[in-house]
Amino acid sequence: MSGPLRGAPLQVALNGSRDAADGAAVPMSPRALAESALAAVAAGADEVLVHPRTPCGRESLSPRVVGPLLEELRGAGVRVPLAVPATIGAEPDRAGRLERVRDWSVLPDRATVSFAEPGARELGRALLARGVAVDAVVPLGGAAGPEPLARFLAWAPPDHGRVRLVAELARADPALVAGLRWLPPVPVVLYGREAEAWPVLRLAARCGAGLRIGVGEVLRLADGRPARSNAELVAAARDMTAEAAPWDAGAPDAAARAGR
Structure with missing residues (x-):
């Protein structure tokens, strides 16, 4: 593999599990999330991941929470794919x-x-049936061990084109990425x-x-x-990705497919 692929997506995680105690950089209200998303896209983000929350700050999959937030972002002019966690x-x-996923009236892209x-696995199938693409999150190199990756490999999703593997690496170890070479033909996000x-x-x-x-x-930067x-x-x-040197040693086929 000769170097980074052009077009590999950069997803911005707007808020995650953070709250106001984590500082002013964390957007909290739907309006603040929309403004943060617009600024991040202008800075180069290709996708937006947002955790919908109730007014009291609790994460939620309720259609009454997910739908209005997605409409706020799209109404503000966020035109890149929007993702939410179903966790x-x-x-x-x-x-x-x-039940929540099946009740959504406004759908995220992912x-x-x-x-x-x-x-x-059943949740992933339910999302695909609703036309929502799936980011299958698998921790690698941490306490979870190999079981999550084994579950993903056993899932055998029917439509690889709408499924990505999102690997959360416990450390920046090339060996963890090289171990993905036996993946089905899905894009990879690290x-x-x-x-x-x-x-x-x-x-x-x-x-x-x-x-x-x-x-x-x-x-922190x-x-x-x-x-x-x-x-x-x-x-x-x-800036960092523009300066990154290519990695050739043992580059996995899965990484070479990432972002396609």
Whole structure:
């Protein structure tokens, strides 16, 4: 593999599990999320991941929460794909997650499904049946072990074109990425959290995978300074990817397909 693929998507994680206590860089209200999304897209984000919340700040999959937030973002002029999480954090009950997804009246473009959580395969099928693309989140290199990746591989989604593997790397270890060479033909996005966010982003850029950055994953820039906004994080990520040296040693076929 000769270098980073042009067109590999950069997804901005607008808010994640953060709240107001994490600082002014975290957008909270639907209006603030829309403004943050617009600025991040202007800075170079290709996609937006947003965690819908009730007025009291609790994550939710309720149609009364998801729909208005998506309409706020789209009404404000956010024209890139929008993703929401369909995870335990938003709805703890396994059956409840399925019910909520089936009740959505306003659909996101994508939804994240954690394969470290129970019911991931049926939830993924329900989303695909509704026309929502699936980001299958799999932790690699951490306490979860190999089981989430094994569950994803056993899922065998019927439409690879609407499924991505989103690998959360515990550390920026090329061996973790090389281990993805036996994946089905799906695009790959790599990301890390907190101290690992920037090293993993650099690795993702070097192997041509899709990228994720934003205050939902990290509150500081690569040099340790506090980030003022999602847009600042996205701009810094774009600068980093432009400077990333190609990674050739053992580059997996899966990474070479990322972003296509």
